[in-house]
Amino acid sequence: MELISSWCYDGSLPESYVMPPEKRPGDLVVPLEKSIPVIDLQCHDRNETIRQILKAGEEYGFFQIINHGVSKDLMDETMNVAEEFHAMPGLDKERECSKDPSGSCKLYTSSYVYPREDFHLWRDALTHPCRPSDEDIQFWPEKPTRYRQVVGAYSVELWKLSRRILEFICQGLGLSPDYLSNDLSHVPKIMINHYPPCPEPSLTLGLSKHRDPTIITILLQGQINGLQVFKDGRWIGVEPLPHAFVVNIGYLLQIISNGKLVGTEHRVVTNSRDARTTVSYFVYPCDESLVGPAQELVDAKNPAIYKAFKFTDFVAAFVLKRDDEAVKELISAPSCN
Ligand SMILES: O=C(O)CCC(=O)C(=O)O
Numbered sequence: 001m002e003l004i005s006s007w008c009y010d011g012s013l014p015e016s017y018v019m020p021p022e023k024r025p026g027d028l029v030v031p032l033e034k035s036i037p038v039i040d041l042q043c044h045d046r047n048e049t050i051r052q053i054l055k056a057g058e059e060y061g062f063f064q065i066i067n068h069g070v071s072k073d074l075m076d077e078t079m080n081v082a083e084e085f086h087a088m089p090g091l092d093k094e095r096e097c098s099k100d101p102s103g104s105c106k107l108y109t110s111s112y113v114y115p116r117e118d119f120h121l122w123r124d125a126l127t128h129p130c131r132p133s134d135e136d137i138q139f140w141p142e143k144p145t146r147y148r149q150v151v152g153a154y155s156v157e158l159w160k161l162s163r164r165i166l167e168f169i170c171q172g173l174g175l176s177p178d179y180l181s182n183d184l185s186h187v188p189k190i191m192i193n194h195y196p197p198c199p200e201p202s203l204t205l206g207l208s209k210h211r212d213p214t215i216i217t218i219l220l221q222g223q224i225n226g227l228q229v230f231k232d233g234r235w236i237g238v239e240p241l242p243h244a245f246v247v248n249i250g251y252l253l254q255i256i257s258n259g260k261l262v263g264t265e266h267r268v269v270t271n272s273r274d275a276r277t278t279v280s281y282f283v284y285p286c287d288e289s290l291v292g293p294a295q296e297l298v299d300a301k302n303p304a305i306y307k308a309f310k311f312t313d314f315v316a317a318f319v320l321k322r323d324d325e326a327v328k329e330l331i332s333a334p335s336c337n
């Protein structure tokens, strides 16, 4: 595995990145729709905010938030250290990401399963847990020098923001506001994605069409286009808005909400001019958590369409094996199989 950002490539796309024609991105420039809702969290009418979040979660599975309480300086600093990290020499990056013998801090290229891929994706990524307590920080990169300080502060703010959004969602669903404030959401992870300029954006992708195996994801996407959402059979672009966060409903929350909210598929296209760096904040359950439709949302009129499963089993089928049949088997209620 060699990081894309470490090569001196000769201007052409290596064969191993060329996707089969049916998987290629097609239209790179898609409408940058204003339709993905932008929600102002400073709105003083809490019920109105909840209504907007629920509607966006049902219709798009995606929304952007502004006036969310995370300072612009901290967002800018986080983006700066994220870019500085990926600009370091490859060996430095590898050294900075090998501090934990259990491998909690990972640097990789393309996806987790690089050796088994039919084709590779045009992205490098750094990921690590980022719980608000200090226990994870000892394994984080120490270079760039401000990494721990800035990403530490960012993790604290994103923890608070994620709690707020989860509370809104729970209330909107008619659940107790703290329904998700437990082991279902207690394992946040940061992922710093880097998509270098790509010689042939029409032949490859930064990230293939996927759903996030999360409860929710909160994304800092910077100023460069690239994120697209699959809605009603077509791709729509998520417009970069200064200092907004993009929030999406994860596949697990789709299941917990018994299909009321949607964990919409999305992808990342590359471009030949600008490098793009993004910071994902993934809200995950603990490994042993049981995930399934909330009982409060299931009745004779709304029978469960999913059954409960252990989060680790989901990771094995969905992330590691990428086996659609195994996922279906694991999550579908017996009558839906
Ligand atoms: O980089 C982006 O715009 C999206 C990243 C993403 O979808 C992910 O990390 O799951």
Ligand SMILES: [Fe+2]
Pocket (backbone or CB within 6 Å): 210, 211, 212, 217, 266
């Ligand atoms: Fe994603």
